[in-house]
Amino acid sequence: MGCCASLRSKKIASPENRMDSLHIDAGTFVLTNDKRFQEVYMLRTVVSTSQYYEVRAAIHRETNEDRLVKIFRKDITPKIAYEKLKIEIAITKTIDHPNVIKFFEIFEEPSKVYISMEQCKGGELFEEILKRKNFSEQQVAKIMKEIFSALAYMHEQGIVHRDLKPENILLEDKDDLINIKIINFSTATILKKDAFLSGVIGTAYYIAPEVITSNYNEKCDIWSAGVVMFMLLSFYPPFDGNSDKEILEKVQRGTINYKNPIWTSISNQAKDLISKLLCPLDQRLSATEVLTHPFIVENALIPDSDQQNLVSAFQNLRGFRNSNKLRDAVQTFIATQCISAHDSKALKEVFKTIDTNGDGKLSKEELLSHYKKVMGDDHAEEEVSQIMKEVDTDNNGYINYTEFLKASISQKTLVSSQNLRRAFDLFDSDKSGSISAAELKKVLQGGNNTDDHVWKQIIKAFDQNSDGEIDLREFEEIITRSL
Numbered sequence: 001m002g003c004c005a006s007l008r009s010k011k012i013a014s015p016e017n018r019m020d021s022l023h024i025d026a027g028t029f030v031l032t033n034d035k036r037f038q039e040v041y042m043l044r045t046v047v048s049t050s051q052y053y054e055v056r057a058a059i060h061r062e063t064n065e066d067r068l069v070k071i072f073r074k075d076i077t078p079k080i081a082y083e084k085l086k087i088e089i090a091i092t093k094t095i096d097h098p099n100v101i102k103f104f105e106i107f108e109e110p111s112k113v114y115i116s117m118e119q120c121k122g123g124e125l126f127e128e129i130l131k132r133k134n135f136s137e138q139q140v141a142k143i144m145k146e147i148f149s150a151l152a153y154m155h156e157q158g159i160v161h162r163d164l165k166p167e168n169i170l171l172e173d174k175d176d177l178i179n180i181k182i183i184n185f186s187t188a189t190i191l192k193k194d195a196f197l198s199g200v201i202g203t204a205y206y207i208a209p210e211v212i213t214s215n216y217n218e219k220c221d222i223w224s225a226g227v228v229m230f231m232l233l234s235f236y237p238p239f240d241g242n243s244d245k246e247i248l249e250k251v252q253r254g255t256i257n258y259k260n261p262i263w264t265s266i267s268n269q270a271k272d273l274i275s276k277l278l279c280p281l282d283q284r285l286s287a288t289e290v291l292t293h294p295f296i297v298e299n300a301l302i303p304d305s306d307q308q309n310l311v312s313a314f315q316n317l318r319g320f321r322n323s324n325k326l327r328d329a330v331q332t333f334i335a336t337q338c339i340s341a342h343d344s345k346a347l348k349e350v351f352k353t354i355d356t357n358g359d360g361k362l363s364k365e366e367l368l369s370h371y372k373k374v375m376g377d378d379h380a381e382e383e384v385s386q387i388m389k390e391v392d393t394d395n396n397g398y399i400n401y402t403e404f405l406k407a408s409i410s411q412k413t414l415v416s417s418q419n420l421r422r423a424f425d426l427f428d429s430d431k432s433g434s435i436s437a438a439e440l441k442k443v444l445q446g447g448n449n450t451d452d453h454v455w456k457q458i459i460k461a462f463d464q465n466s467d468g469e470i471d472l473r474e475f476e477e478i479i480t481r482s483l
Contacts, residue, residue, distance in 0.1 A: 022444060024329045025394065026336045026402040027093035030103045031443070034429065037107040037114045041069065048124075052077045057119065062422075065340060066119035067104065074111055084186040085113065091159060091185045096401050097360045098348050099150040101170070101183045104337060119341070120181050122171025129166055129231060135177075137270055140232045141299030142178045145358055147225050148296070150182050151287035153360035155218040160197065162187045164224035165206045166231065178302070179348075191218055204244040205237045209252050210281050219284045226277025233270060234262050238278060254278070269295040291358045302352050310374045313350045313408040318383055320407035322390045323481070326462065329444055330479050333426060334419045335406035343413060344405060351404050361398040364388050415479055424475050434469035435459075 033040060044057035047068065058069045072085060092103050107114040122128070125143070135143075147169065154161065161168075163184065172179035187201050196215035200207070208223035210216040230238045238256045241247040256278060263271070273295045276285045290296060322328055354362050354370045368384045375383070391399050391407040399407075406414065413419075427435040427443055437455040462470055462478050470478070 022325050022329075023394070024325065024332050024444070025094075026096045026102070026332065028329070028444065029333045029337055029426070030089075030093045030105060031426075032106045032108055035107070037069075037109065037112075040105075040107075041067065041114075041116065043069065052081050058116070060116075063338075063340070066121075068117050068119050070115040070117065072113040074113065081186075087188065088184070088186040089115065091188045091190070094157065095154060095159065097150050097153045098351060098401055099146045099180055099182060099360075100154070101181045102336070117183075118172075118181065120170035120172050122174045122176060124167050125169040125171060125180065125228075126166035128171060128177075129235065134235075135232050137233070137267060137295075138299045139177050140229060140270070141296055142302075143180060143232060144225065144229050145291065145296050145300035145302075146178065146180045147182070147228065148287045148290045149355075149358040149360050151218075151221050151225065152291060152358070155221070155287055156359075158190050158192060158218075159185075160189055160191050160218045161185065161221050161224075162189065162197075162201045163203060163206070164221050164228065165203050166228055169228070204247040204251075205239065207248065207251060208281070209254060212248055212252055216281065219281055219286070222277055222284050222287060222290070225287075225290075226274055229270075229277065230256075230274055233266055233274075234260055236260065254280075267295070269293075269298070288359065296358075306346070306349075307374070309346045309350050310353065310370070312410075313347060314371055314375050316408045316410060317387045317391060317404075319411070320387070320390050322393055324478075326458065327479050327481075328393055330420075330423045331406045331414060332402060333423050334414055335409065336402055337426075338419045338422050339405070339409060339413070343409065347405055347408050350408065351401060361400050362404060363398055367399070420476055420479060421472075423479075424472055427475075432469075434467070434471045435475065436469050440470075 040062075041058040041060055044059065047055045047057055049055075053070055053072045056069050056071060058067045059065070060067055072082075074082075077085075089103065089106060092101065101120075102118045104116040104118075107116075147164075151161075151164075161182065163186075164182070168182060168184040170181045170183055171177065172181060189197065191197060196217055197220075198215050200211055202211060202220075202224070206224040206227045208216060208220040211220050227238060236257075239247055239250040240257065241250055256274075273290070273293050276283070276293070277290070285293070351362070354366050356366050356369070357363075364384060367387060368380060371384050371387075372380045387407075388399070391403050393403055394400070424435070425431075427439050429439050429442060437452065437459045440458060441452070441455045459468065459470060462474055464474050464477070465471075
């Protein structure tokens with residue numbers, strides 16, 4: 001750090017000037033941990049196994065939080081499967097939606113790769129289908145609303161799953177059907193607007209006909225979701241057979257098997273929606289359109305969150321201030337990596353309540369409508385405009401899930417001494433007791449094209465004792481200032 005820095009250069013080095021261009025999101029902090037996996041987690045029971053990996057329950061040693069861990073053995077994983085793993089990590093990191101599985105961190109050791117992710121104690125939706133005798137139409141509608149909410153968000157981002165099926169949908173809790181998580185993005189891809197894909201990918205029962213015969217787009221996921229809905233209502237697949245070849249031939253013919261007597265008791269609304277999902281590509285609804293279908297709108301009503309939770313969330317949103325990007329980065333890390341499942345559960349329900357159209361993000365109109373109900377009309381427009389200004393840190397015109405979490409949770413909880421210490425330790429990778437420009441860059445660089453000089457200037461802006469690094473006291477001052 002130059003000892004002759006002028007007052008003018010100090011002004012230029014302010015966090016507002018130097019960090020505004022940095023892009024910070026939930027995926028920024030899904031990093032490869034340099035520690036050994038067993039130092040951080042205790043492995044528990046095997047949840048499921050596949051050809052190249054197993055999924056096990058685990059406990060985070062420091063926080064005692066439950067996790068799922070996907071474990072790949074390098075010696076039996078072929079190159080193509082390893083490449084799919086890289087794709088799965090890259091795509092899942094970009095998705096910020098309450099109904100898509102969240103990754104926490106990656107461990108790469110000489111013989112294995114570990115992916116730590118959210119725990120879902122309810123197991124696979126497929127297992128729930130097998131053990132239940134029936135689902136009510138209200139239950140089906142609520143499950144499908146969550147699936148289509150995630151698909152609407154993903155498709156807007158250009159993400160196509162390509163293997164949506166009940167085995168790739170987890171229930172967050174036992175006996176709770178309204179909180180699902182879509183998993184397994186190993187066959188997912190990014191699709192540019194108005195472009196098409198080719199190549200048969202997926203599982204026979206759920207593959208859309210155009211995937212078999214021609215080019216296809218994101219609506220292949222809509223077909224797959226339609227098959228899931230059909231099975232939830234009837235407990236058998238719409239296209240069955242003794243082999244994949246026989247199943248795919250029936251898929252191409254498109255003749256749905258409605259012969260089971262159960263269909264006499266299923267509503268016309270449900271049948272109408274299925275007919276608009278399991279149909280030719282050019283007639284098929286988009287995920288956003290499905291969310292406005294009467295079957296979803298009338299049957300998947302989400303009860304308002306506890307009034308006190310709504311009031312508390314809006315009070316915290318109203319008091320949130322986005323003072324600088326370093327503080328924003330730390331708060332994002334804490335909201336996505338440190339807050340317990342218990343603390344975030346109530347806020348997730350508040351988010352869903354406010355997200356009236358179910359697209360996985362909050363518009364100003366949605367915020368204003370619920371703000372008036374909860375907080376009253378006085379100054380509502382002004383207050384909500386201020387909330388949007390402060391909380392929408394990526395300036396896309398909406399409040400996404402992580403932006404909502406970090407702004408609506410109690411600041412006292414968010415910046416507790418334990419959470420601040422974990423955040424500091426993330427940056428202080430060499431455990432020297434202070435954060436250097438190189439360490440700051442290592443965590444925050446990501447896709448940001450920022451030269452080394454800028455990182456040094458950021459350090460200088462917050463370095464109160466002018467030693468060229470940020471110690472824990474300086475770090476805490478940066479984050480807690482103005483709270």
